[in-house]
Amino acid sequence: xxxxxxxxxxxxxxxxxxxxxxxxxxxxxxxxxxxxxxxxxxxxxxxxxxxxxxxxxxxxxxxxxxxxxxxxxxxxxxxxxxxxxxxxxxxxxxxxxxxxxxxxxxxxxxxxxxxxxxxxxxxxxxxxxxxxxxxxxxxxxxxxxxxxxxxxxxxxxxxxxxxxxxxxxxxxxxxxxxxxxxxxxxxxxxxxxxxxxxxxxxxxxxxxxxxxxxxxxxxxxxxxxxxxxxxxxxxxxxxxxxxxxxxxxxxxxxxxxxxxxxxxxxxxxxxxxxxxxxxxxxxxxxxxxxxxxxxxxxxxxxxxxxxxxxxxxxxxxxxxxxxxxxxxxxxxxxxxx
Ligand code: ASP
Numbered sequence: 001x002x003x004x005x006x007x008x009x010x011x012x013x014x015x016x017x018x019x020x021x022x023x024x025x026x027x028x029x030x031x032x033x034x035x036x037x038x039x040x041x042x043x044x045x046x047x048x049x050x051x052x053x054x055x056x057x058x059x060x061x062x063x064x065x066x067x068x069x070x071x072x073x074x075x076x077x078x079x080x081x082x083x084x085x086x087x088x089x090x091x092x093x094x095x096x097x098x099x100x101x102x103x104x105x106x107x108x109x110x111x112x113x114x115x116x117x118x119x120x121x122x123x124x125x126x127x128x129x130x131x132x133x134x135x136x137x138x139x140x141x142x143x144x145x146x147x148x149x150x151x152x153x154x155x156x157x158x159x160x161x162x163x164x165x166x167x168x169x170x171x172x173x174x175x176x177x178x179x180x181x182x183x184x185x186x187x188x189x190x191x192x193x194x195x196x197x198x199x200x201x202x203x204x205x206x207x208x209x210x211x212x213x214x215x216x217x218x219x220x221x222x223x224x225x226x227x228x229x230x231x232x233x234x235x236x237x238x239x240x241x242x243x244x245x246x247x248x249x250x251x252x253x254x255x256x257x258x259x260x261x262x263x264x265x266x267x268x269x270x271x272x273x274x275x276x277x278x279x280x281x282x283x284x285x286x287x288x289x290x291x292x293x294x295x296x297x298x299x300x301x302x303x304x305x306x307x308x309x310x311x312x313x314x315x316x317x318x319x320x321x322x323x324x325x326x327x328x329x330x331x332x333x334x335x336x337x
Contacts, residue, residue, distance in 0.1 A: 031272050032306045032330050037065065038323040039202040040306055041072060042248050042298045045329055047082070048320025051075050051200060056322045065204035066105055066128070072200040073101075073124040073212040080160045084196015087121045088160040089216020091167050092223050097158035099123035100217050100230040103131055106209035106240030111137055113230035114144040119155045124214040126153065127230070138230065158216075170220055194219040195293075197229055199236065199246025201300055209302070211236050211244045218251065227251030233261035242268045243301035245276070249310070250293035257283045263299050273299035273307030274333070281309055281335040291337050298332075308332035 037059065041051045055072030059065060077086030084090065091097045101123035102113035112131025115138065117123050126148045130139050139147050149155065159167075172182040197215035204210070213236040215229040228251035229235035235251065237260035238244035245263035247254040254260070259280050266276035277297040284295055296310035298319045308319035309332050317329035 031274055032321075032328075034304045034306065034321055034323045034328060035325065036203050036207065036302075036304050036323070037205045038300070038304055038321055039065075039068060039072065039200065040298060040300055040319060040321045041201070042197070042199040042246060042296060042308070042319060044317040044320065047076065047198070048317070048322075048329065049327060050079070051198065052320055052322040052327065055200065055202075059202070059204075063204075065202045065208065065210045066103075069200045069202045069210050069212045070103070070124060070128060073198065073214045074122050076198050077122050077124065077214055080162070082196065083163055083166070083216075084194055084219075085198055085215055086123065087156070087158050088163055089158060089196075090163050090194055090219035091159055091216075092221045092225070093171075094223055095159065095164065095167055095171075096223065097163070097216055098221075098223075099158070099215065100227055100235075101127045101212065101214040102230045102232055102236045103127045103212045104210065104232065104236055104238045104244070105131065106238055106244075109240065111232045113138045113232060114148075115140040115226040115230040116224065117141070117144045117148065119145060119158060120148045120153045121156055121158065122153070124212045126151070127212070127214075137232065140226070167220065195249050197235070197248035199248065199298055201238070201244040201246060201298070203243075203300060203302065203304070207240075207302055209238045209240050209242075209244050211238050211246060213246050213248075215248075228254035228259070231255055233258050235260060237261045237264045239264050239268065241302070243273065243299060245273075245280075245297060245299040247295060247297055249295035253284045253288065253293065253295055257287065259284070259295070259297060263297060267299065267301050273301050273305050274309070275307070277307040277309040278333065278335050281311060282337075285335075285337040296332075306330055309335050311335060311337070 058071040059068035080088035245260040294312040
């Protein structure tokens with residue numbers, strides 16, 4: 001967030017209190033806090049508004065926070081402008097778009113997820129049905145697809161022309177020792193491994209906690225690869241007595257440190273969401289000597305305190321919130337290693 005936005009946010013936000021970091025007591029840390037009910041998502045201004053405004057509208061009309069977080073996740077899933085979630089997501093190595101998603105509901109500590117799901121736009125809604133209409137937690141691949149079809153989801157092609165062309169450029173410029181050649185006029189390379197994903201977390205007026213993580217996963221992944229997003233405790237975790245956390249970025253690192261679970265448990269032990277997000281990133285740094293990837297965490301506790309942090313430099317808000325006060329944008333903090 002630019003300093004102007006930051007000032008605006010500080011003015012608009014309901015409470016800002018100074019807390020010291022557990023790891024470094026001498027460093028004062030500002031803690032963003034909002035009134036409940038509230039919803040947050042792991043995106044800045046543009047997508048924050050696109051996702052949270054219809055989601056909040058859903059909350060206002062239904063008073064059902066699970067429906068509201070699902071509405072928010074569905075927005076990105078069906079939008080071809082986003083190439084890291086749902087329709088328009090970048091495909092795997094073989095050009096197939098495969099989706100991962102998870103959902104959690106605080107009351108009853110319920111959860112559901114799908115992994116490597118093809119041809120269905122709303123992976124988070126299928127995850128919700130796994131939670132509500134089965135006695136299981138996770139369905140994968142073709143069987144997740146069959147389950148979705150049994151529940152009436154339409155078969156759709158998720159690969160947009162834009163994503164197909166990007167994938168093809170990646171494939172054609174990957175190596176000079178294979179037989180795939182870029183077009184004569186195309187001198188650019190496409191080495192970038194796009195990261196994305198979205199977390200939508202909400203706490204209702206009764207203090208109940210809900211969350212979704214949904215993604216098309218790491219661009220150009222090996223077929224069969226499943227990331228952190230559908231793994232309960234990695235890409236998403238919540239506890240109805242504590243709060244919620246979600247991850248985006250390099251899923252392997254989040255899985256091997258149980259990122260979202262770690263954050264929620266640290267909040268249970270008394271860390272603020274901001275402290276806990278930074279703590280979980282430092283844990284990744286403990287097992288990696290070279291951080292050449294991004295991981296971003298967002299978290300919220302039952303007091304309405306919000307935290308967000310990532311490895312990559314921060315150029316604008318990395319998290320958005322909506323409450324009765326309207327939209328708020330949160331810069332978060334870069335954890336430098
Ligand atoms: N976390 C996702 C995964 O590893 C990807 C991302 O957020 O970019 O599948």
